[in-house]
Amino acid sequence: MEHPLKAEVIVVGTGPGGATVARELARAGRKVLLLERGRPERHRLLYGTHLGALRYTERGGLFFTPEGIQVVVPSMVGGATGMFAGCAAPPPPWLHEKYGIDLHLEVAETVEELGIAPLPPEQRGAASTRLAEAARALGYAVYPQPKFIRPDRTPRFHCGAHCLLGCRCGAKWSAAEFVEEAVQAGALLVTRAHVERVLIEDGRAVGVAGRLAGRPFMARAEHIVLAAGGLGTPRILQASSLRGAGERMAMDLTVIVYGLTREQGNALDPPMTWSWEDHELGVMFSTLVDPWLLYPVIAGMRGLRPLAAWPRWKHLLGVMIKLKDSLSGHVRPDGTLSKPLLPEDRERLQEAERAARRILREAGAKPDWIFSSPLRGTHPSATVRIGDLVDVDLQTEIPGLYVCDASVFPEALGRPTVLTIIALGKRLARQMLKRI
16 A cells, blocks of 8 residues: 555545535635545536436446435546536525524525526426426426526537436536535545545544556545545444434435427427426426436336337427435345335325326326336435534534435435535534634
């Protein structure tokens, strides 16, 4: 093993939590070491393509739990923001009311800095707007979805279902931008660094160990921030003998209900430009269609009839359902995970699917060509929960060890997570600056 890397703070993971903490600390003059398992992808030739996604997602994006839930796990600088729909939502009120975590200042600061807002009306898509009008006609309070997407950032804005593979035009913000700003402020970024465990001496975190480009490595610092995501962080903690990590989890379980129409569908529209919610069911609806080559893989799991709609992909209408699911299942150190759908969640999901079918019919979909995708887990989270394994300041029971990613959610958000994670990162960085 080579001589260990050294810093004041080690941040593991470059998703929205890790990138934010690293940027804030580096800008304040702290010596930050930023470790990322993946590589920079945004400016590579294949970024944002189906072929590229095969390389920078775990198992080519076809990772399934034993229960058949698809989980897309990106591995790149910027984490999951490299492949998200660019949606922004404030933290749910219960995060403050139930757990005492007030993020309104950090949220307002981020919204202003990044220009978070809905897309202009003319860029929300005709078919997506038709779905929104159908939902509104059925009594839903539909709203234009705030986005981390600014068309004015690029002269060639072209956003559609393919943007879920990665933004090629540059209109969509990625946490990789915060990483670049952290590096400009003096942080050291090391990629292809697979952190396996936290080093603990005399009961205190003093560094991390793992493999760097396939070779053993070690890095030392007095403060460690784990931000490897809802699946990565609990595995590191399990290997570091922190009991309870990875027991039960949330996924914000998601289904897309599809319908065929004679008119052009929303496959070519920017994803999730309109949203609406059913608070009683605990679900969020939005306008969304899978990318062209992913659709037949997913549809084929439902049978020949959904697969037969592939040649008419541009005529598909898609309504996404995001379920605020109950905690269940587990993450294991060997990489396996289980996420059973509890009976009460299944009932709520079935009712939400019925609602989506009504909306699709109202929007002009053929009644005999409406079908649902398989389940997918869009936001693995709540595996290192606030109140259980970290306190409200995101500290673990091990001095010097913090967590800042979706794993700290005490329960499923049931809404887009990135804005909440950025706000948590800003809050944690400010607290750490008082101690370092």
